[in-house]
Amino acid sequence: MRSVWNGSIRIGAAAIPVRAYGATEEQTSGLHQVHVTDGGRIRHRKVCEVDGTTVNAEEVARGYVLPGGETVVLTDEDLAQLPLPTSRAIDVQAFAPLTQIDPSYLARSYHLEPEPAGVKSYVLFTEALAQSGRVAIVKVALRGRESLGLLRIRDQVIVLETMLWPDEIRTPDFPFLHSDVAISPSELREAALLIDALTEQFDPSRYTDRYREALQALVQAKIDGNEAVQPAAVAQDEGAADLVTALRATLVDRRGSADPVASAHAAEDRAAGESATAKKAAGRTRSRT
Numbered sequence: 001m002r003s004v005w006n007g008s009i010r011i012g013a014a015a016i017p018v019r020a021y022g023a024t025e026e027q028t029s030g031l032h033q034v035h036v037t038d039g040g041r042i043r044h045r046k047v048c049e050v051d052g053t054t055v056n057a058e059e060v061a062r063g064y065v066l067p068g069g070e071t072v073v074l075t076d077e078d079l080a081q082l083p084l085p086t087s088r089a090i091d092v093q094a095f096a097p098l099t100q101i102d103p104s105y106l107a108r109s110y111h112l113e114p115e116p117a118g119v120k121s122y123v124l125f126t127e128a129l130a131q132s133g134r135v136a137i138v139k140v141a142l143r144g145r146e147s148l149g150l151l152r153i154r155d156q157v158i159v160l161e162t163m164l165w166p167d168e169i170r171t172p173d174f175p176f177l178h179s180d181v182a183i184s185p186s187e188l189r190e191a192a193l194l195i196d197a198l199t200e201q202f203d204p205s206r207y208t209d210r211y212r213e214a215l216q217a218l219v220q221a222k223i224d225g226n227e228a229v230q231p232a233a234v235a236q237d238e239g240a241a242d243l244v245t246a247l248r249a250t251l252v253d254r255r256g257s258a259d260p261v262a263s264a265h266a267a268e269d270r271a272a273g274e275s276a277t278a279k280k281a282a283g284r285t286r287s288r289t
Helices: 076-080 116-132 185-197 210-224 238-255 260-288
Strands: 005-011 014-022 062-065 071-074 089-097 106-114 134-142 145-154 157-163
Touching: 005 116, 005 134, 014 116, 089 145, 106 116, 116 134, 116 145, 116 157, 134 157
Parallel strands: 005 089
Antiparallel strands: 005 014, 014 106, 062 071, 089 134, 106 157, 134 145, 145 157
16 A cells, blocks of 8 residues: 655654555445446546637646636646645644544544654654543645644554644534524433433444445346446547647648648549559550550
């Protein structure tokens, strides 16, 4: 498994060199969009809405659209100049009880592995953080932007949880929040007893994705019933076709003439016709003699 980030946990003047790995793996359905008539995959292209051309990755930049419709174009070089003080560090800001952090703030999880030179410092920090019963509040730059985060301990490994910023958390505002709802003590007591009756230790192994299991069974049934289709091979690579079209247009623009490829084909057809005419004439001459 490849690391997605490497740097150090910075606590004041101390630094623990680490590598970050994705801690979760979302199990997708495995389904793709296909053409219902022949099973061919449906591909999505990046198309410029101004000139309608397909845009390659190296031609894509970021843009900030102004209220009037104008766009400020920002290239990778522009973005690289922005200050990211935490680009190579997980900078510890403070420590706090985990119970004070609403789960809505949590975004993605990463396992942190120590570099060989930092194993002792890593283990020391892990033990101290576990005994404190707190988490470390940090700042870290991942995927080109700075994020808030926290460090917690799971199975003796430091887990980095990236977090949303406060202005990214929506405040709920529903009509029922502003109305008075009458609840009797007996109703509240009955609801509490129901919760107590259903309370148990959380065991994640007890829960399975029944939809994904049913989907896999459905796919297997279609395979067993010989219902799989083999999409026909694409006659010409789409990228190559786009390249040929672009080259033709470039030659037309530069020469100021008709399509050079079409002209070449026409010339070949004329040559073939002239050759056939010459052969027929030669045959008539031989027959007269």
